[in-house]
Amino acid sequence: MRSAPAGAVGRGPGRRQAAAWHHRGVNADARVCPFCGEPPGVGVFCEACGRNLSAVEQLPTRGEWEAGAPVAPDESLAERCAEAVAAFLAAMHAAGDPGTADVFYRVDINGEISQIWILTAEESKAAADAAKK
Numbered sequence: 001m002r003s004a005p006a007g008a009v010g011r012g013p014g015r016r017q018a019a020a021w022h023h024r025g026v027n028a029d030a031r032v033c034p035f036c037g038e039p040p041g042v043g044v045f046c047e048a049c050g051r052n053l054s055a056v057e058q059l060p061t062r063g064e065w066e067a068g069a070p071v072a073p074d075e076s077l078a079e080r081c082a083e084a085v086a087a088f089l090a091a092m093h094a095a096g097d098p099g100t101a102d103v104f105y106r107v108d109i110n111g112e113i114s115q116i117w118i119l120t121a122e123e124s125k126a127a128a129d130a131a132k133k
Contacts, residue, residue, distance in 0.1 A: 028063035037065045052084070102127075 026032065032039055033046040034056055041047030044054045053059070092098065102124040108114040119127065 026062045028061060028066075030062050031059040032062045032065050034060050034065065037062065052080070 026037075026039060030039060033048060033051065033053065035051045036046060036049040038046065038048035040053055040059065045052055101121075102119045104117045104119065104127075105113045106115040
């Protein structure tokens with residue numbers, strides 16, 4: 001890995017923070033993502049880095065971010081993925097689990113799946129009613 005040149009400015013290993021440095025095209029008073037320092041866009045997720053900003057009370061200004069203003073604690077990628085999946089599954093369950101289907105299959109004598117059926121809700125109900133008889 002190459003090291004940064006002596007006196008390099010910015011964020012990252014081997015770099016120092018310069019108070020006078022400003023991101024090209026981002027005003028120091030503009031609100032930015034607390035994780036990447038870029039304008040976050042219009043949604044709940046930052047358009048630049050994809051982080052969820054819904055828990056952030058107020059976005060820092062670019063100047064605050066450059067000065068190292070306190071940032072929300074960084075979570076690991078695994079934790080963020082687990083939270084995103086849990087939120088997605090909760091939203092799908094609240095919506096009545098759209099897109100779910102019953103799957104039936106037949107196994108041959110060698111233990112391998114030989115046939116698969118994907119049933120609609122009506123077909124699944126009819127199969128359950130037929131099994132009760």
